[in-house]
Amino acid sequence: MTHSITRRAALAGMAALPFVPALARAATVGGITRFDPALDAVVDVNTPIEVLSSGYRWAEGPVWVKSGGYLLFSDVPANVVHRWKQGEGVTRFLDPSGLAGPIPAGIREAGANGLAVDARGRLILADSGTRAIAAVDLATKRRTILADRYQGKRFNSCNDVAIGRNGAIYFTDPPYGLAEGDTSPLKELGFNGVFLRTADGKVRVIDDTLKRPNGIGLCPKKTTLYVAMSDEARPHILAYPLGADGMPRAAAAVFHDFSEPLARKLPGLPDGLKVDKAGRLFASGPGGIYVLSPEGKALGLIATGKAAANCAFGEDGRTLFVTSSDMLARVRLKTPGW
Structure with a gap:
């Protein structure tokens, strides 16, 4: 879900390449950096990052x-959802995963x-499509x-989507899948929103003021909604306190x-995120996946x-x-x- 200028350029250059998933040539990649001693309770900095497959x-x-x-x-631009299982590797699960049939020129992803x-x-x-x-x-x-x-x-x-209470679904709706983004003639809404689909099928707006809402998640008690913004001007994760109806009860x-x-030009932008049972966020940002305390402090990368x-x-x-670029x-x- 990171959609920086770098990613757009990369996709443009790769558009003609065939999809060829492969076992990684290297068994491990990258590394883990500690910012705070509290990271030691979460992950050992010497733990290897194992590459399972690549070529996406x-x-x-x-x-x-x-x-x-x-x-x-x-694999969003390839229009495929893959399945990985230990001992079996990667197979195609949904193909197409999104829009079926001829893809209109106005659809980028x-x-x-x-x-x-x-x-x-x-x-x-x-x-997206x-x-x-x-x-x-x-099953079917x-x-x-x-x-x-x-x-x-x-x-x-x-x-992106997150499951709330009683079957509610929170989701973000930026214009990344449209070839011309905000200026696309296919764009019907005048904003890029964060939405709630309630259990009875109604769609409500959580926020219609964000330029690039992206990743989304909930705290363990479903009382706080997190939204990441892939916005170079506001590279933030926002927290919305939720009321019993699932809607914000105060400003984010x-x-x-x-x-x-x-500013250090590390690769990527705020993107997808997950929240663990202790309320820590594992959130993508410039440089990789950050481990954030329940208070928002960066513990490690x-x-x-x-x-x-x-x-x-x-x-x-x-x-x-971790899904990271092509791996x-x-x-x-x-x-x-x-």
């Missing part, structure tokens, strides 16, 4: 499927982006559109500011050397899977994510 155009949206013991992740699994065991996906939030039955792969409009106007290109506060690593799009907890809960990687944690 832009790996995204990982989610662990507990019932099957496998990971799903997106036709595939699914952020993924989640709801309490009913359905795969919930932010379908179809410009919708959809549910997929994992039958797809159901849950939301594709707000007040009769189509979404821009749905980007800046939870973490990535201006300093961005898990870096592959490339821009990181997103991450997810999996296996026994102590593995962090899928994992690192073992000391503490369980869920």
Whole structure:
């Protein structure tokens, strides 16, 4: 979900290349940096970052499927959701993952982006190409559109999702999937929003003031919503206190500011994020995946050397899977994510 100028240029140069996933040539990559001693309770800085596969155009949206013991992740511009399982490697799970049929010239990213699994065991996906939030039955792969409009106007290109209370779904809707972004003739909404789809199917606006809303997540008690902004002018993660109805009960506060690593021109922008059972955020930012305390303090950095799009907890809960540019990687944690 990071959409910096660098990424756009890279995608433009790779558009004609075939999709060729492969086992990584190197077993490990990057490293872990400690900013605060509290990181030692979360991960050992000497733990290797293992590359599981590579060759993707832009790996995204990982989610662990507990019932099957496998990971799903997106390659958004390739329009594929892949499945990884220990001992089996990577196979295609949804192809296409998003918009089917001939892709109009105005659609830049036709595939699914952020993924989640709801309490009913359905795969919930932010379908960038179809410009919708959809549910997929994992057994039959039958797809159901849950939301594709707000007040009769189509979404821009749905980007990331988080599951709230009682089947509610929070999601972000920037214009990244449209070839001309905010100036696209396909854009119907006058803003790039953060939305809530309630359990009864209604769509409500959480925030319509953000330039580039991107990654999204919830604290363990579902009382705080986090939204990452891939905005060079405001590279922040925002925190929204939520009321019993799932809507903000006060203005959003800046939870973490990535201006300093961005100024150092580290690769990437604030993007996908996950929250562990202790309330720590594992959030992509310039340089990789940051481990942030529940108060927003940076404890450490898990870096592959490339821009990181997103991450997810999996296996026994102590593995962090990372989608980073063209690769899928994992690192073992000391503490369980869920």
